[in-house]
Amino acid sequence: MEARIGVLICDCGQGMQNIDFGALARQAADLPGVTSVNLSSDLCLDEGTKKMVSLIKDENLDRVVIAACSPDMKEHIFRDMLEKAGLNGNLLSMANIREQCSWAHDGEVTDKAADLLRMAIGRVRLLRPVEHREFPVSTEVLVVGGGFSAISTALRLSGVGLRTTVLESEPVLGEGAGEKEDLHGLDRGSMIAAAERDGNIDILTCARIASVEGAPGDFTVTMRTDGTETARKFGAIVLATGFRTELTPGPDALIDARELCSAGVVSQEQLLGMLSNLGLEARPAIVGFLLDLADENSRFTTLATLNNALAVKSRWGSEVYVFCKDVKVDSEGTERLYRETRECGVVFLKCDSAPEVTVDNGKVRVEARDVFLGDDAAITCDLLVAEELPFPVQETEVLGSMFGVRLDSGGFYQDENVHLYPVDSERKGVFFVGGCRGNWDIVRVLTDVSSVVTSVCGLLCPGSIQVDVEKVRVDPQKCVACLTCIRVCPHSAIQLVRVDSGRDAAVISDLACDACGVCAAICPAKAIEFEGYRDDEILAQIEAVG
Amino acid sequence: MMMDGIIVAFCCERSGYPAADLAGRLRLHYPENLRVIRVPCAGRVDVIHIMKAFEMGASAVVVLGCEEGACHHMTGNTRARERVRYCDTMLREVGIEKRTAVMVNISPNAPHKFVTAAVETSKILEDLREAR
Amino acid sequence: MIIAERKPMEEIRREIAPYKKILVAGCGTCVTVCWAGGEKEVGILASQLRLAGSSEGKEVVTLEATVERQCEKEMLAELRDKVEGVDAVLSLACGAGVQTMAGFFEDKPVFPAVNTTFIGMPEKEGLWVEMCGACGDCYLDRTGGVCPVVRCAKGLLNGPCGGTRKGGKCEINPDEDCAWVVIYRRLEKQGRLDLMREYCAPKNARAVKRPGRIHAAKA
Numbered sequence: 015m016e017a018r019i020g021v022l023i024c025d026c027g028q029g030m031q032n033i034d035f036g037a038l039a040r041q042a043a044d045l046p047g048v049t050s051v052n053l054s055s056d057l058c059l060d061e062g063t064k065k066m067v068s069l070i071k072d073e074n075l076d077r078v079v080i081a082a083c084s085p086d087m088k089e090h091i092f093r094d095m096l097e098k099a100g101l102n103g104n105l106l107s108m109a110n111i112r113e114q115c116s117w118a119h120d121g122e123v124t125d126k127a128a129d130l131l132r133m134a135i136g137r138v139r140l141l142r143p144v145e146h147r148e149f150p151v152s153t154e155v156l157v158v159g160g161g162f163s164a165i166s167t168a169l170r171l172s173g174v175g176l177r178t179t180v181l182e183s184e185p186v187l188g189e190g191a192g193e194k195e196d197l198h199g200l201d202r203g204s205m206i207a208a209a210e211r212d213g214n215i216d217i218l219t220c221a222r223i224a225s226v227e228g229a230p231g232d233f234t235v236t237m238r239t240d241g242t243e244t245a246r247k248f249g250a251i252v253l254a255t256g257f258r259t260e261l262t263p264g265p266d267a268l269i270d271a272r273e274l275c276s277a278g279v280v281s282q283e284q285l286l287g288m289l290s291n292l293g294l295e296a297r298p299a300i301v302g303f304l305l306d307l308a309d310e311n312s313r314f315t316t317l318a319t320l321n322n323a324l325a326v327k328s329r330w331g332s333e334v335y336v337f338c339k340d341v342k343v344d345s346e347g348t349e350r351l352y353r354e355t356r357e358c359g360v361v362f363l364k365c366d367s368a369p370e371v372t373v374d375n376g377k378v379r380v381e382a383r384d385v386f387l388g389d390d391a392a393i394t395c396d397l398l399v400a401e402e403l404p405f406p407v408q409e410t411e412v413l414g415s416m417f418g419v420r421l422d423s424g425g426f427y428q429d430e431n432v433h434l435y436p437v438d439s440e441r442k443g444v445f446f447v448g449g450c451r452g453n454w455d456i457v458r459v460l461t462d463v464s465s466v467v468t469s470v471c472g473l474l475c476p477g478s479i480q481v482d483v484e485k486v487r488v489d490p491q492k493c494v495a496c497l498t499c500i501r502v503c504p505h506s507a508i509q510l511v512r513v514d515s516g517r518d519a520a521v522i523s524d525l526a527c528d529a530c531g532v533c534a535a536i537c538p539a540k541a542i543e544f545e546g547y548r549d550d551e552i553l554a555q556i557e558a559v560g
Numbered sequence: 561m562m563m564d565g566i567i568v569a570f571c572c573e574r575s576g577y578p579a580a581d582l583a584g585r586l587r588l589h590y591p592e593n594l595r596v597i598r599v600p601c602a603g604r605v606d607v608i609h610i611m612k613a614f615e616m617g618a619s620a621v622v623v624l625g626c627e628e629g630a631c632h633h634m635t636g637n638t639r640a641r642e643r644v645r646y647c648d649t650m651l652r653e654v655g656i657e658k659r660t661a662v663m664v665n666i667s668p669n670a671p672h673k674f675v676t677a678a679v680e681t682s683k684i685l686e687d688l689r690e691a692r
Numbered sequence: 693m694i695i696a697e698r699k700p701m702e703e704i705r706r707e708i709a710p711y712k713k714i715l716v717a718g719c720g721t722c723v724t725v726c727w728a729g730g731e732k733e734v735g736i737l738a739s740q741l742r743l744a745g746s747s748e749g750k751e752v753v754t755l756e757a758t759v760e761r762q763c764e765k766e767m768l769a770e771l772r773d774k775v776e777g778v779d780a781v782l783s784l785a786c787g788a789g790v791q792t793m794a795g796f797f798e799d800k801p802v803f804p805a806v807n808t809t810f811i812g813m814p815e816k817e818g819l820w821v822e823m824c825g826a827c828g829d830c831y832l833d834r835t836g837g838v839c840p841v842v843r844c845a846k847g848l849l850n851g852p853c854g855g856t857r858k859g860g861k862c863e864i865n866p867d868e869d870c871a872w873v874v875i876y877r878r879l880e881k882q883g884r885l886d887l888m889r890e891y892c893a894p895k896n897a898r899a900v901k902r903p904g905r906i907h908a909a910k911a
Contacts, residue, residue: 085598113584430632497817535606536639539732540730552597553609556609559566608739611735614743
């Protein structure tokens with residue numbers, strides 16, 4: 015059946031003076047399948063859209079081409095308008111004759127505009143309708159981990175009315191890796207107590223994930239607790255497995271670990287322990303800190319050092335020296351903290367190269383060239399708080415491959431986009447927060463938690479997700495089950511499924527699919543059709559170029 | 561068949577396409593012989609699309625995708641780059657020297673880079689014609 | 693499955709040089725899965741040949757077709773009309789497919805566009821590795837499921853050769869694992885290291901009499 019194409023050309027309030035719209039309209043009218051051509055100056059405004067809807071109905075058009083501004087501007091309005099007129103919103107193709115034609119070139123551009131219009135018409139002939147459907151979603155959230163970020167997230171999610179399950183792998187909540195919030199004076203105990211009391215939060219201990227399947231709003235997670243496996247449904251999953259640190263006495267460690275310990279080299283956490291247990295009699299007289307010499311980027315160590323240096327001064331009154339390259343104060347409140355620490359009498363030695371750390375008579379000696387003194391400074395410390403390098407916990411990698419989400423070069427979860435989607439993974443509905451994604455600065459962890467709660471809420475709170483039905487679809491007859499699309503899909507949206515004839519074929523989940531087309535391009539059997547961007551639809555545009 | 565000198569530009573909707581729009585909004589001008597085909601990701605562009613563009617007479621094919629590491633679909637841009645390189649090799653394999661396939665990585669807010677890509681590709685074509 | 697790789701372009705063009713109208717024929721089984729000769733590759737090769745033809749002023753007309761399996765005579769019948777209308781056939785199937793086509797359409801020259809290389813599997817998407825040499829005398833029971841005939845560069849049956857490099861890599865091919873290291877670790881995991889001490893007699897090189905012919909038991 016011959017298509018009935020309606021061509022609507024808009025001159026955007028006469029904003030395109032270098033196109034002869036009359037000539038353009040005449041050329042369009044001559045093309046096969048074009049039933050009506052209409053010129054307008056205000057297609058996107060109320061008046062314009064109303065006229066369009068009437069036109070579609072009156073002329074019984076079955077698909078529409080709009081030559082106007084960029085689709086990025088008003089395509090959604092025009093799709094709605096098609097729906098209002100009784101047509102599927104997908105049966106629209108736009109020709110960008112404004113931003114990418116009239117405004118981009120000097121002089122007369124009617125010929126190029128005609129080309130772009132022909133390309134859009136060539137494509138519109140082949141477009142097929144795509145239906146939308148509302149999928150009901152599970153509003154339960156799974157939080158994997160039991161540290162600060164995990165519990166904060168659970169409490170906030172519960173606060174917006176979402177039932178949350180916290181999966182802790184240790185026997186007691188909070189025992190495993192977290193974000194070392196005690197170094198920032200935050201109290202884990204009260205948070206855990208609040209979570210345990212919360213009726214909306216379900217805490218599972220000694221629990222691990224065995225497998226995960228499904229799509230956002232509809233994940234099935236199989237959990238192993240006490241040797242039994244249970245499968246549960248969740249709408250969204252938040253990975254909050256924390257991080258761990260390793261002590262590094264300096265970039266060129268000249269002494270072995272045991273010597274270090276006996277010589278009094280400790281971690282920040284060990285220092286905290288000593289502060290609460292050692293009284294003034296047993297206090298170390300001289301305490302040294304190594305700050306950003308091995309790892310320039312650690313906000314965690316900066317805050318911990320400043321806080322703990324103050325604590326040492328106030329509790330023990332010891333002499334405190336901090337060896338550093340710079341003190342990075344970009345976290346909120348850090349500059350004030352630094353000033354306070356200086357005013358308290360803590361001495362900061364700015365070194366331009368790594369200090370030498372040796373053991374001298376059973377005590378640790380730090381020697382470095384101070385930039386301001388212009389001379390070497392050597393301090394023999396009774397206690398040296400060494401730098402710690404952050405590392406991901408083993409769980410991060412295990413869960414990463416189970417969930418099909420990427421790790422960055424440091425082994426932490428790779429966010430989708432550091433500015434736009436900082437807590438999203440490439441798998442819709444799976445998020446990460448806190449230390450496991452490389453954020454050890456407690457202020458950033460708190461921001462992460464807010465971001466995750468907003469994202470999860472946005473996804474689940476409406477109670478359903480609207481999806482395009484079979485926008486990208488595998489033809490099971492053509493599929494040779496080579497598993498290529500399953501392996502390459504960046505959003506873990508494709509699975510191998512037994513189809514009715516007893517063979518296996520790939521099936522794409524409408525919920526999880528992000529409509530990128532990577533699978534359609536790579537399928538060696540040409541079995542995947544991506545509505546709107548099928549091979550023939552792309553080729554029709556190429557063929558139409560004059 | 562296409563007019564002589566046409567450059568077919570496959571533009572990813574998250575990078576090349578918005579960059580081209582921005583160039584227009586800023587009234588930055590570039591050669592008229594560019595024809596943009598919008599794709600959801602550079603990774604949607606397949607070898608056959610590029611080959612067919614050449615068969616239909618394109619002098620050059622440019623694929624514009626996101627900057628390295630910034631592809632929303634992880635490796636769409638790297639796949640596109642590999643395919644573009646393969647197409648260019650295939651042209652040389654059959655002795656076609658005066659046409660070219662090029663990959664450009666671009667941010668959505670880089671209209672000048674879009675203009676440069678258009679202008680430079682036109683220049684490359686001119687140079688290829690002059691050689692011989 | 694069978695892994696193949698496209699022949700160098702000069703070879704393909706040399707094969708079909710005397711002919712004007714060519715059927716570019718793909719196969720929907722092994723060569724589709726290993727990205728060498730499916731519908732996709734047929735389209736690309738045909739396009740490349742047409743471009744070559746028009747750039748040299750020597751027009752090449754191509755027809756394109758892909759059948760489910762080129763090595764099944766029944767499945768070739770559908771190509772009759774197309775084959776009739778061309779001067780030659782360029783097949784992207786493995787050797788078995790090319791020969792079945794050539795035997796079915798005896799009066800038309802049928803040329804191979806791919807080199808059939810080995811029996812293998814995908815180590816990851818796009819990377820195929822050799823697993824089996826079709827020797828007809830399988831020793832995989834003795835080596836924990838790792839074939840020394842094709843995975844050891846020297847094909848040793850009582851390896852390793854003593855030249856294994858650091859990291860368990862092959863002396864000949866430093867990018868590849870030493871197959872005997874892989875075998876050892878596999879047997880170690882299964883607690884069957886005693887097999888390493890068992891002497892493996894040389895293989896019967898004529899276990900499969902060429903040309904091979906198997907008569908399966910009647911159903």
